[in-house]
Amino acid sequence: MRINVTRSSMPTMDEYMNEVRSLWESHWLTNNGEKTIALKAGLENYLCCDHAELFCNGHLALEALLRAMDLHGEVITTPFTFASTTHALVRCGLTPVFADVRPKDCTLDPDAVEALITEKTCAILPVHVYGCLCDTERFEEISRKHGIPVIYDAAHAFGVKRNGVSAAAMGYASMFSFHATKVFHTIEGGCITTGDGELCQRLAVERNFGIASEESTPGVGGNAKMNEFQAAMGLCNLRRIDQDIAARKHACQLYESLLTGCVRFLPPQAGVTSNHAYLPVFFENQAQRDHVYEALKAREIYTRKYFYPLITQFECYQGKSGFDPAATPVAAGLAATVLTLPLYPDLSDEDIQRICAAIREVIA
Numbered sequence: 232m233r234i235n236v237t238r239s240s241m242p243t244m245d246e247y248m249n250e251v252r253s254l255w256e257s258h259w260l261t262n263n264g265e266k267t268i269a270l271k272a273g274l275e276n277y278l279c280c281d282h283a284e285l286f287c288n289g290h291l292a293l294e295a296l297l298r299a300m301d302l303h304g305e306v307i308t309t310p311f312t313f314a315s316t317t318h319a320l321v322r323c324g325l326t327p328v329f330a331d332v333r334p335k336d337c338t339l340d341p342d343a344v345e346a347l348i349t350e351k352t353c354a355i356l357p358v359h360v361y362g363c364l365c366d367t368e369r370f371e372e373i374s375r376k377h378g379i380p381v382i383y384d385a386a387h388a389f390g391v392k393r394n395g396v397s398a399a400a401m402g403y404a405s406m407f408s409f410h411a412t413k414v415f416h417t418i419e420g421g422c423i424t425t426g427d428g429e430l431c432q433r434l435a436v437e438r439n440f441g442i443a444s445e446e447s448t449p450g451v452g453g454n455a456k457m458n459e460f461q462a463a464m465g466l467c468n469l470r471r472i473d474q475d476i477a478a479r480k481h482a483c484q485l486y487e488s489l490l491t492g493c494v495r496f497l498p499p500q501a502g503v504t505s506n507h508a509y510l511p512v513f514f515e516n517q518a519q520r521d522h523v524y525e526a527l528k529a530r531e532i533y534t535r536k537y538f539y540p541l542i543t544q545f546e547c548y549q550g551k552s553g554f555d556p557a558a559t560p561v562a563a564g565l566a567a568t569v570l571t572l573p574l575y576p577d578l579s580d581e582d583i584q585r586i587c588a589a590i591r592e593v594i595a
């Protein structure tokens with residue numbers, strides 16, 4: 232039986248039907264209806280943040296944030312991420328400047344970031360890769376010292392906390408993705424969390440064509456609203472989120488016990504409650520990684536080279552100055568040797584045993 236790298240967690244059909252039933256009474260399908268209002272409140276509570284502004288997806292949430300902040304110039308970021316992080320910067324007319332990452336958690340190295348700050352730097356955009364939290368304290372220091380805002384791509388970090396502090400409360404603002412493959416999802420969806428209420432107003436305008444009121448359109452905004460059916464899926468999934476994360480944790484522990492000594496795992500982070508969003512493992516070299524990837528595929532076990540290639544290796548950025556994979560050797564090494572293994576709440580122990588036995592056999 233085929234095992235995919237992920238499988239979306241879903242409520243029962245009855246639960247979802249009960250949730251959306253009222254929409255047939257109200258006929259209010261989008262534009263800040265009862266479901267999006269309820270989900271916003273539920274997320275602000277669960278993520279322990281002042282404000283969570285909802286969007287139709289995480290990528291457009293990030294673009295809206297960059298626009299609402301009125302940024303111009305260079306943004307220091309990581310090449311070891313999903314296409315969205317860099318594409319959002321470029322599509323908003325900003326220049327990404329790539330710093331290297333740390334092997335222990337794949338997140339941006341604050342010292343490397345600080346060394347790249349110039350008078351053109353307008354923001355820092357680190358990513359909580361795989362849900363591993365960045366060194367947010369050092370980034371806070373750098374932010375204060377240089378007067379530059381730090382905004383996080385927290386697409387992987389739903390529900391993650393360090394010493395009780397939520398990822399959603401770190402930095403000036405954070406973007407979360409609620410895509411179907413994420414720990415918490417609304418089919419497609421996302422949000423910006425921030426402590427700045429004034430930013431929220433600008434985000435709401437940016438999200439809805441730049442319209443502030445019936446007769447006032449101060450901005451050239453796009454359309455990035457979450458609709459009521461997405462929010463209803465979110466309300467259902469939020470009821471089950473702790474259970475889902477516990478099931479992911481169980482799966483990760485079983486993987487570790489079966490693969491210790493065979494592949495490298497990322498060490499747990501001190502004080503961090505993980506959401507077990509992904510299970511990255513690292514091989515000795517690219518040849519071994521690629522061999523395992525292909526051999527598992529032949530057994531109908533689908534892993535993912537996540538993230539490979541680096542953003543700086545994308546065809547769309549070839550020949551652009553500043554896009555040099557050799558400039559971030561740690562990130563290049565991680566990209567060449569990583570696989571994320573199948574992980575989702577209802578992945579069975581038997582499937583994990585089959586996957587681990589296959590990996591051990593292929594490497595031997």
Ligand SMILES: *Cc1c(COP(=O)(O)O)cnc(C)c1O
Nearest residue numbers: 288289290313315386408409410
């Ligand atoms: C999923 C993801 C995004 C984009 O989110 P969407 O909701 O799919 O638009 C951005 N950054 C990272 C790191 C992601 O994994």
